[in-house]
Amino acid sequence: MRQSLVIGNWKMNGTRASVELLAQGIMAGLGDNTAGIAVCAPYVYLPSIGEIINGSRLALGAQNVADKASGAYTGEVSAAMLAEFGCQYALVGHSERRSYYGDTDASVAARFCQAQSQNIIPVLCIGETLEQREQEQTFAVVDGQLDAVIELAGIAAFNNAVIAYEPVWAIGTGKTASDEQAQEVHQHIRQYIAAKDQTIAEKIQILYGGSAKPDNAKGLFAMPDIDGGLIGGASLDAESFLKIYHSV
Numbered sequence: 001m002r003q004s005l006v007i008g009n010w011k012m013n014g015t016r017a018s019v020e021l022l023a024q025g026i027m028a029g030l031g032d033n034t035a036g037i038a039v040c041a042p043y044v045y046l047p048s049i050g051e052i053i054n055g056s057r058l059a060l061g062a063q064n065v066a067d068k069a070s071g072a073y074t075g076e077v078s079a080a081m082l083a084e085f086g087c088q089y090a091l092v093g094h095s096e097r098r099s100y101y102g103d104t105d106a107s108v109a110a111r112f113c114q115a116q117s118q119n120i121i122p123v124l125c126i127g128e129t130l131e132q133r134e135q136e137q138t139f140a141v142v143d144g145q146l147d148a149v150i151e152l153a154g155i156a157a158f159n160n161a162v163i164a165y166e167p168v169w170a171i172g173t174g175k176t177a178s179d180e181q182a183q184e185v186h187q188h189i190r191q192y193i194a195a196k197d198q199t200i201a202e203k204i205q206i207l208y209g210g211s212a213k214p215d216n217a218k219g220l221f222a223m224p225d226i227d228g229g230l231i232g233g234a235s236l237d238a239e240s241f242l243k244i245y246h247s248v
């Protein structure tokens with residue numbers, strides 16, 4: 001039985017004061033839900049959010065991590081630095097990173113390995129664009145994104161990783177994949193991993209992301225291969241995020 005997991009991705013939003021309040025609001029509403037929960041804060045807020053949530057079940061995550069360990073890479077933040085501030089998760093390969101900042105399959109694979117080198121769990125984001133879906137390339141796209149990481153890190157690395165399936169056409173658009181559309185791809189991803197390692201396929205958490213909201217989360221999370229969500233916009237409001245969390 002896989003543990004459910006809900007991760008909030010705050011993206012480039014908020015002020016120090018507003019995200020501190022948000023973290024406090026989320027912590028106050030965790031209740032006795034035993035599912036995993038984390039927030040991925042902007043880098044500069046990681047120290048203060050880390051202090052606020054220290055000792056609680058709310059885990060800390062980063063939105064990216066450098067593809068190198070250290071050195072002259074202006075503007076980058078290493079996995080060791082994230083570990084120093086208590087990050088347990090790091091997103092890698094979010095579609096906004098891939099499309100706006102040129103993160104390639106190869107660099108995403110390197111970021112994945114860097115995170116693991118510091119015992120940070122990489123949350124590997126994969127998903128197709130609308131055009132790719134319309135051309136029936138969805139499975140080929142996610143397979144290729146997985147392959148890039150498997151080739152560099154090896155399938156065993158997925159023992160300590162999370163996958164987030166995020167159809168690009170559903171991110172921030174209000175267009176959610178239907179429960180069945182999402183399940184179809186989640187099942188495919190799990191089968192793709194199973195062909196390489198059955199045990200890992202059964203235990204790896206595969207999250208859905210893309211306009212997940214309190215009113216559609218329950219249906220998505222009820223699907224057999226959807227183990228939780230990577231939540232963008234709705235994670236910026238404690239009440240909405242908690243409603244989603246309590247839907248798992």
Ligand SMILES: O=C[C@H](O)COP(=O)(O)O
Binds near residue numbers: 094171174209210234
């Ligand atoms: O990381 C989260 C995803 O990009 C989903 O964002 P969204 O919930 O605002 O569509």
